[in-house]
Each structure stands twice: as structure tokens, then as C-alpha cells.
Amino acid sequence: MSEWGRGSPLANAIHIRDIKFDFDDIPRRWHSGKVGVTAFYDALSVLFPLGERAFIRSILRVRDDINDPELLKSIDGFKGQEAIHAREHEKYNQRLRSLGYEVDALEAKQAKTIDWTENKLGCYRNLAITACMEHFTSILASQVVGDLGYFEGANSKVRDFWTWHALEEIEHRTVAFDVLRAVRPGYLFRCSMMLLTSWIFMRQIMVRLNAVLKIEKKRLTIKTWSELVGYLYFRPGLVRRMALPYFAFFKPGFHPSQISVRGDLSPLQARYNERLQ
Numbered sequence: 037m038s039e040w041g042r043g044s045p046l047a048n049a050i051h052i053r054d055i056k057f058d059f060d061d062i063p064r065r066w067h068s069g070k071v072g073v074t075a076f077y078d079a080l081s082v083l084f085p086l087g088e089r090a091f092i093r094s095i096l097r098v099r100d101d102i103n104d105p106e107l108l109k110s111i112d113g114f115k116g117q118e119a120i121h122a123r124e125h126e127k128y129n130q131r132l133r134s135l136g137y138e139v140d141a142l143e144a145k146q147a148k149t150i151d152w153t154e155n156k157l158g159c160y161r162n163l164a165i166t167a168c169m170e171h172f173t174s175i176l177a178s179q180v181v182g183d184l185g186y187f188e189g190a191n192s193k194v195r196d197f198w199t200w201h202a203l204e205e206i207e208h209r210t211v212a213f214d215v216l217r218a219v220r221p222g223y224l225f226r227c228s229m230m231l232l233t234s235w236i237f238m239r240q241i242m243v244r245l246n247a248v249l250k251i252e253k254k255r256l257t258i259k260t261w262s263e264l265v266g267y268l269y270f271r272p273g274l275v276r277r278m279a280l281p282y283f284a285f286f287k288p289g290f291h292p293s294q295i296s297v298r299g300d301l302s303p304l305q306a307r308y309n310e311r312l313q
Contacts, residue, residue, distance in 0.1 A: 050113030068189030072264025079244035084125040088118040094162040114211040117204045160220040167212040168233035174209035175281040177202035182298025185272040209292045
């Protein structure tokens with residue numbers, strides 16, 4: 037296991053990779069033929085287009101308060117990566133629409149939640165929500181890129197897509213946190229916002245997972261649920277393995293760079309960088 041943090045030469049390497057993915061000819065149940073596991077990632081994807089753009093806005097609202105040139109550079113990298121993530125997930129979600137999933141209805145509900153937070157909670161709380169959401173995505177990404185078992189048996193196109201997204205989430209994982217620390221420091225504020233964000237995140241995931249699984253209702257068997265629970269909590273145990281990194285956020289003195297990433301990311305970075313040439 038490698039410690040991929042601020043001391044690493046990769047720590048500030050935020051590469052904007054304008055990669056266009058192909059989602060043609062992907063099986064409906066692209067993850068090993070498993071309904072529940074496929075539905076989990078499809079539900080996540082529905083969150084990303086609107087969510088990523090809201091993250092960008094929350095940071096740009098306070099950008100003028102940042103004086104550190106390195107952090108300003110990182111903000112530009114964050115914006116570039118997240119904008120491309122949103123675009124590619126829109127393409128992925130268009131495939132879900134073609135399969136009958138109610139993406140538009142789910143996005144309409146999400147848009148109302150985002151509108152409420154942006155208009156009622158103020159710029160600092162919205163920024164804190166972004167920093168907390170980025171903690172969720174980065175610890176999930178750290179698991180995915182560090183263990184091939186998460187996408188064992190998955191369609192190669194989709195595996196390539198999610199691995200790219202996970203890599204870039206790790207690359208920019210410190211940005212929102214550093215911006216928050218620069219403009220609105222405070223341990224109790226950070227922790228209270230993580231509690232709020234955790235509720236929002238889990239509710240959003242469960243609503244989307246339920247909506248995706250409703251389309252698959254004829255396949256909702258005990259086996260389907262056991263496969264999903266097994267994947268999340270036992271083997272490979274995505275949620276179980278995220279528990280300790282999640283609670284690390286509540287430590288005084290926490291920084292996202294303290295979370296270990298399994299393995300060496302440089303081969304992955306080189307692989308995706310080559311696709312730009």
C-alpha cells in the first residue's frame with residue numbers, strides 16, 4: 037500500500053484529460069451480469085452531471101477570496117476535470133434513458149435539492165458540502181483503483197470509464213477541502229456539515245438505487261439482493277472498506293492527503309495521458 041499524499045510528486049498532478057468514451061454495445065447488466073451491482077453504479081452516475089457542476093459553482097463563488105497561486109491553479113484543474121466528468125456521465129446517462137430509466141425525473145428532484153442548498157445555505161455551507169461530497173467520492177475512488185476485484189467480470193468499456201473517473205477524483209481530492217480551509221476554517225463547522233452531507237448523500241443514493249431497481253423488478257430476487265449486499269459489505273466490501281476513511285474526516289487536523297491509496301497510480305495516469313496524444 038502506498039501513501040499517496042502531499043509528499044508525493046503526484047499529489048498536485050491534476051491532469052485535464054478531454055477523453056470521449058464510447059458507450060455503444062454495452063450490455064444492460066454490464067457488471068458480471070449482476071443486476072444489483074450494476075444498478076449501484078448506474079444510480080451513482082445519475083447523480084454526477086448536476087452534482088459535478090454544483091461542486092464547480094460552489095468553489096468558483098469563493099475563488100476571489102483565494103490568494104495562493106498554487107491553490108488557484110488546482111481550482112482550475114478541478115473545474116476542468118469535473119466539467120468533463122459531467123459531460124461524459126451525461127452520455128452514460130443517455131444510455132440509461134434508452135433502457136427505460138427515469139433519469140429526467142430523478143434529475144428534476146436533484147435540481148430542486150441543489151437549488152435549495154445554493155439559495156438557502158449560503159456560499160460557505162455549499163462549499164463545505166462540496167468538500168464533504170468530494171471526501172465520499174475520493175475514498176470510493178481509492179478503493180476502486182486499488183483493487184481489481186471491484187470490476188472483476190465487468191464490461192471493459194464501463195470499467196475503463198469508471199477507472200478514469202476514480203483516478204481523477206483522487207488527483208483533485210484535496211482541492212475543495214483546501215479551499216474550505218482557506219475561506220472558512222473551523223473543526224466544528226466541518227464536522228457538522230459532514231453530518232448533513234452524509235444524510236443528503238445517502239438519501240440521494242437510495243432514491244436513485246430504488247428507482248433503477250424498480251425497472252428491474254422482475255429480476256429482484258433474493259440472489260440479486262445478496263449479490264449487492266455481498267459486494268458492498270463483504271467481498272470486495274466497498275462500503276465496509278470506506279468506513280474507516282470516512283470517520284477519519286472527523287479527526288482534528290484531518291487532511292484528505294492522509295488517506296492511503298492502494299498501489300501506484302502512475303501507470304494509470306500514463307495510460308490515460310497517452311490517450312490524449
